[in-house]
Amino acid sequence: MVETILDVRDLRTSFYTDEGEVKAVDGVSFSVPKGKTIGIVGESGSGKSITSLSILRLLASNGKVVGGEVRFKGDNLLAYSEKKMRSLRGNKISMIFQEPMTSLNPVFTVGQQISETLIEHQGMSKKAAMAKSVDLLKLVGIPSPDKRVKQYPYELSGGMRQRVMIAIALACNPEILIADEPTTALDVTIQAQILGLIRDLQQRMGMSVVLITHDLGVVAETCDYVAVMYAGQVVEYSDVRTLFRKPKHPYTVGLLKSLPRPDEDQEKLIPIHGTVPSPLHMPVGCRFNPRCPAATDLCREKLPDLFDDGEGNQVRCWIYNEQWPGEKEVDVFGEERTARC
Amino acid sequence: MTQHAAGAAVPKRYNPRLEMYKGIWRRLRKNKSAVIGGGIVIFFILLAIFGPMLTPIDPNATDITNKNQPPSADHWFGTDNYGRDMFTRIIHGAKLTLIVGFLSVMIGGVVGVIFGIVAGYYGGWVDTIIMRIMDVLLAFPGILLALAIVSVLGGSLTNMIIAIGIFSVPAFARIVRGSALSVRKLEYIDAMKALGASDLRIIFKHILPNVTSPIIVQATLRIATAVLTASGLSFLGLGAQPPAPEWGAMLSAGRTFMHDSPHMVLIPGIMIVIVVLAFNIFGDGLRDALDPKMNK
Ligand SMILES: Nc1ncnc2c1ncn2[C@@H]1O[C@H](COP(=O)(O)OP(=O)(O)OP(=O)(O)O)[C@@H](O)[C@H]1O
Ligand SMILES: [Mg+2]
Secondary structure, X not given: OOOEEEEEEEEEEEEEEOOEEEEEEEEEEEEEEOOOEEEEEOOOOOOHXXXXXXXXXXXXXXXXEEEEEEEEOOEEXXXXXXXXXXXXXXXXXXXXXXXXXXXXXXXXXHHHHHHHHHHHHHOOOHHHHHHHHHHHHHHOOOOOHHHHOOOOHHHOOHHHHHHHHHHHHHOOOOOEEEEEOOOOOOOHHHHHHHHHHHHHHHHHHOOEEEEEOOOHHXXXXXXXXXXXXXXXXXXXXXXXXXXXXXXXXXHHHHHHHOOOOOOOOOOOOOOOOOOOOOOOXXXXXXXXXXXXXXXXXXXXXXXXXXXXXXXXXXXXXXXXXXXXXXXXHHOOOOHHHHHOO | OOHHHHOOOOOOOXXXXXXXXXXXXXHHHHOHHHHHHHHHHHHHHHHHHHHHHHOOOOOOOOOHHHOOOOOOOOOOOOEOOOOOEHHXXXXXXXXXXXXXXXXXXXXXXXXXXXXXXXXXHHOXXXXXHHHHHHHHHHHOOOOHHHXXXXXXXXXXXXXXXXXXXXXXXXXXXXXXHHHHHHHHOOHHHHHHHHOOOOXXXXXXXXXHHHHHHHHHHHHHHHHHHHHXXXXXXXXXXXXXXXXXXXXXXXXXXXXXXXXXXXXXXXXXXXXXXXXXXXXXXXXXXXXXXXXXXXXX
């Protein structure tokens, strides 16, 4: 059993807006094993980014974590002081964002921006930090790093900038790297390079990675575990093999069916019908029930828990519970149940 | 800043910030009224610093035999009702005027910038409270707020500076809040936070440099307002007290003799107009130079 480095339990985050309380994250649980990569997938608006921002406590001023726990090596981060939290960010837990073009300040050189983190967290001198910056640029595969370190962001391509962001994020040898759609804004070939780099650095540095994406192909290639999010909740959490071979939740099944897969003979791609519910008007019961082909009255009345199958894989669906009132032929565990969907 | 990146001919070593300053200087030089306004401003600053050393006469030295003299070769700006040399008094007054202008705008600027940045950066209820207070201050028409504050504090030069300082706070707070708000939304600020940067460091290193242009423009324009307000308050006897050679006070003192010795009101009056106008024109020019988008 691998050691768990980050354990998110029943995380709830709300935004208070003029239209009312937006429960952007509503009972998210997953754990990040040490040295492994966990993918968080889900449609736009499912709360992936807010989950990661809640972990680092970087929410906008109208947002608040209203419940749950975020345990980093046993400590609940939600109980940390802001000062303690700050010394953790960029140091023990780092985060990179989707937009490399705008994630760097245009008026400082690459070296100045990498140095800033080193000076802040490791108390390095300016000179030492600059020297380390060159090493870091080399580490992330930027050619002629001693020249690049003096350049401004505009002189670098998008892929190059994302490499710089990774260099900054990894400057202090973090134990966890959270990457929120790190390649969405990049060309396909560059995407593969950046993902390869993250994987490579992860193995070398032994850190854990939380990779947020809505690309299941990326998940299949990169992740060890997957949390599938739907409407602010984790609906399925499992290791990546199980997820692709025996998806449990009808939503996961739908996602996989809508994905072109070279390894299987697909008749056609089947989109999931309907749209994501608005966080202001969540359906009663299971959040997915209006779009679920297998929904029963129970699904429309009561929200299922995240049931554990005993092997560390979890699913938030009534089908996998004794209370399931649906047809008996879906009585066996496993894919036969959801295959009907 | 970023529009340079798109430019066709990008020189090899190029510092975005330096390039920005060069652009500002180029545009400022092209703006005739800004050059004239800036020239007058510099002239008055030099006059205020060195003028008093160059005039041999004591600005408060009375000469009853020579009172109410019109301008002449001996007394370029004439004399007042105590026979004091108006030219000397105007020069010493320039120093007073500029000190009041700069000091009060500095006070108002520092406080206003802090309020504005805090409001814009933190948002939420902090923003609401600060900006409501600013709204209340702005609700007083013109000089009335400064007038109210001085009447509470009592009329003196120091109190007047404080009053005009407070009077300038909301203008700075508003402008800086707007800029801070837009900078706050930039991705690199979020990235900085995610890397553990403290609010203070983000504000000073990454937000303040982005709001300096509007602060400089606002400060220049506010000095004009401050000078005008100070003259007004002194005119009403609530600012500089006699025999201080403050222009507003001189204007006020000259009122009684306006009929026979019009130079006693005309000269300080014209000086006030020139200085206020110069700062205003220069401020407008700066604004155009700092914000090239406004021209297009
Ligand atoms: N500041 C905010 N105020 C109100 N609601 C917000 C705020 N930020 C996010 N939300 C809401 O929270 C929900 C989840 O947003 P989040 O950014 O986590 O989605 P996501 O899964 O990352 O989507 P994407 O794939 O588009 O990045 C959305 O419905 C969004 O409207
Ligand atoms: Mg997102």
